Amino acid sequence: MQEAIQAAEFAEETTRFMPPREDVEAELLDDTSIWSSLKSMLKNNKLAALSLAVIVIVILMAVFAPIVAPYDPNFQDADNLRFAAPSMAHWLGCDELGRDVFSRLIYGARVSLVIGLVPTLIAMTIGTVMGLMSGYMGKKVDFIIMRFADIVLAFPSLLLAMVVMYTLGASLVNIFIALSIVKWAGTARIVRAQTLSLKEKEFVEAAKAVGVKKWIIMMRHILPNCIPNLIVLFSLNIPDSIMSESSLSFLGIGAVPPSTSWGLMVYRGKQYLFNYPWLTLAPGVAILILVLAFNFLGDGVRDALDPYLKD
Amino acid sequence: MARYILKRVLISIPVLIGVVFVIFFMLNVVPGDPVTLMMGEHIKPDLIEAFRERMGLDDPFIVQFFNYLKNAVQGDFGMSYKLNREVSGLIFQAFPHTLKLTLWAALVAWIIGIPAGILSAVKQNTLVDRGFMTFSLMGVSMPVFWAGLLLQYVFAYKLGWLPVTGYKTWQAMIMPSLVLGWSSAGTIARLTRSNLLEIMKNDFIRTARAKGLKEGTVVVGHALKNAMLPVVTMMAIQVSSLLGGAVMTESIFGIPGLGRVAVSAIGDRDMPLLQGTIIFTTMLIIAGNLIADLLYSVLDPRIRVE
Numbered sequence: 001m002q003e004a005i006q007a008a009e010f011a012e013e014t015t016r017f018m019p020p021r022e023d024v025e026a027e028l029l030d031d032t033s034i035w036s037s038l039k040s041m042l043k044n045n046k047l048a049a050l051s052l053a054v055i056v057i058v059i060l061m062a063v064f065a066p067i068v069a070p071y072d073p074n075f076q077d078a079d080n081l082r083f084a085a086p087s088m089a090h091w092l093g094c095d096e097l098g099r100d101v102f103s104r105l106i107y108g109a110r111v112s113l114v115i116g117l118v119p120t121l122i123a124m125t126i127g128t129v130m131g132l133m134s135g136y137m138g139k140k141v142d143f144i145i146m147r148f149a150d151i152v153l154a155f156p157s158l159l160l161a162m163v164v165m166y167t168l169g170a171s172l173v174n175i176f177i178a179l180s181i182v183k184w185a186g187t188a189r190i191v192r193a194q195t196l197s198l199k200e201k202e203f204v205e206a207a208k209a210v211g212v213k214k215w216i217i218m219m220r221h222i223l224p225n226c227i228p229n230l231i232v233l234f235s236l237n238i239p240d241s242i243m244s245e246s247s248l249s250f251l252g253i254g255a256v257p258p259s260t261s262w263g264l265m266v267y268r269g270k271q272y273l274f275n276y277p278w279l280t281l282a283p284g285v286a287i288l289i290l291v292l293a294f295n296f297l298g299d300g301v302r303d304a305l306d307p308y309l310k311d
Numbered sequence: 312m313a314r315y316i317l318k319r320v321l322i323s324i325p326v327l328i329g330v331v332f333v334i335f336f337m338l339n340v341v342p343g344d345p346v347t348l349m350m351g352e353h354i355k356p357d358l359i360e361a362f363r364e365r366m367g368l369d370d371p372f373i374v375q376f377f378n379y380l381k382n383a384v385q386g387d388f389g390m391s392y393k394l395n396r397e398v399s400g401l402i403f404q405a406f407p408h409t410l411k412l413t414l415w416a417a418l419v420a421w422i423i424g425i426p427a428g429i430l431s432a433v434k435q436n437t438l439v440d441r442g443f444m445t446f447s448l449m450g451v452s453m454p455v456f457w458a459g460l461l462l463q464y465v466f467a468y469k470l471g472w473l474p475v476t477g478y479k480t481w482q483a484m485i486m487p488s489l490v491l492g493w494s495s496a497g498t499i500a501r502l503t504r505s506n507l508l509e510i511m512k513n514d515f516i517r518t519a520r521a522k523g524l525k526e527g528t529v530v531v532g533h534a535l536k537n538a539m540l541p542v543v544t545m546m547a548i549q550v551s552s553l554l555g556g557a558v559m560t561e562s563i564f565g566i567p568g569l570g571r572v573a574v575s576a577i578g579d580r581d582m583p584l585l586q587g588t589i590i591f592t593t594m595l596i597i598a599g600n601l602i603a604d605l606l607y608s609v610l611d612p613r614i615r616v617e
Contacts, residue, residue, distance in 0.1 A: 151329040284457035291452035
């Protein structure tokens with residue numbers, strides 16, 4: 001009993017010097033606050049605004065590909081247009097089968113965007129829950145989750161994805177599965193490290209002392225403090241997924257022809273690198289621009305949402 | 312400390328067994344008969360039967376697994392189906408090439424990444440910050456295989472300064488190390504910067520400044536030590552991504568390392584070779600994770616791993 005009173009006094013004492021808890025939560029969880037922070041970030045951070053514009057343009061191009069693309073991406077005219085150099089009619093030239101490279105790039109954006117978002121979201125959701133549980137609950141839960149994560153992390157991610165793709169066969173859904181299996185553990189480890197250090201903080205002690213349930217502490221007190229790192233990770237993982245797909249396609253076990261993927265286009269263009277460099281250059285630049293845009297935007301979002309970094 | 316190290320080494324053993332099991336399971340559900348693959352399709356059935364028995368391919372899955380595990384512990388990863396040579400011999404032939412490439416790339420990553428992250432944080436929102444972050448982000452955003460092709464086009468084909476492929480001379484190692492290390496440097500720089508910025512807002516940094524300490528001492532002595540914990544985690548993860556990236560780098564630059572062996576094993580459906588290569592590589596990464604865990608407790612004594 002005496003200990004409980006001391007704990008409550010300690011909690012009161014320590015929280016007195018911190019911003020009121022409700023305010024902190026409001027700042028982190030209130031949707032309007034997040035939106036207004038994002039809006040003002042986009043006003044002030046031109047690079048992030050430009051990146052968002054690039055991403056929106058790529059999304060629109062992917063969605064309206066049949067309208068935007070000047071030619072059918074699979075239309076072949078090997079007799080007249082084989083290796084045609086970039087011109088007004090074919091902005092980025094034509095490939096070895098006489099297909100328009102620009103039209104193929106536009107259709108390829110569909111694959112890259114879906115691959116960037118879906119497996120990343122799946123993997124990070126799993127990873128965050130695992131990391132929180134592992135770090136906060138400790139003991140057996142921590143041991144089991146972390147050994148499981150160790151097994152996954154122990155594999156070179158590309159090799160594991162290659163083995164999964166080899167076992168399941170090349171297809172878009174299998175890329176989702178392969179990348180989700182490969183990528184959750186990295187998030188789990190980082191969230192766990194963060195949770196381990198956060199759970200020693202006074203506000204968690206205080207919440208524990210007043211009898212807040214474990215899962216509420218994890219979700220409402222620890223998780224919001226992990227969000228800055230999660231956003232940085234998210235911004236690193238989206239491009240990472242896009243690049244993993246292009247690597248798998250580059251090795252011939254990702255996207256399957258005739259569907260277009262930027263990685264596949266680089267792979268096919270590679271053979272003609274020295275004579276027709278635009279076949280490799282165009283899809284490579286497209287990957288670079290999209291991935292850079294996601295990274296710049298991610299940086300801006302982080303600066304906007306992290307209360308510690310706010311000026 | 313010795314007890315802790317021993318404990319962590321012992322914990323790694325089940326992880327390693329788990330790794331072997333996962334790979335063994337995944338590769339054994341792959342369709343396709345290895346015997347047909349190795350001996351061709353027009354072989355007498357009794358020969359095939361004798362071969363299956365000799366290789367233990369008729370045993371139940373779990374028996375095959377434990378036999379494999381028993382042999383693997385003794386350094387015997389079986390025979391390559393395609394090359395008809397001992398897998399361990401092929402691995403040890405390839406390993407030095409991958410080790411050399413990974414070490415060079417890691418060096419490039421750390422030498423560029425950590426100082427770039429620190430400088431960007433200290434000079435936040437200046438031209439220096441923007442410059443370093445753009446350079447880092449270019450590295451993160453550029454697919455390893457594409458960067459490799461681009462460098463080959465410019466420095467080997469157009470300028471003729473460096474060999475297109477190869478691994479024997481230091482000139483030949485320049486492009487592969489840069490390509491592989493640059494992307495990791497970007498990741499490390501970003502994480503160093505973001506963590507340092509977060510730590511720099513803390514009260515103890517204000518106190519250190521109020522005491523009149525020099526800015527360099529505040530950053531390196533007080534802030535950096537606290538900011539390095541997630542960076543160390545990331546560095547351990549980076550070792551695995553470097554080894555993964557080495558697959559692409561080795562393919563492009565014609566380096567006969569483990570990654571290239573694994574890729575050709577996948578193409579040839581050479582399961583023992585693929586299994587052996589991946590298991591060997593993961594052993595290295597488990598050692599890397601162990602070192603990272605030990606570094607945690609050195610860097611942040613608050614974290615006591617139970």
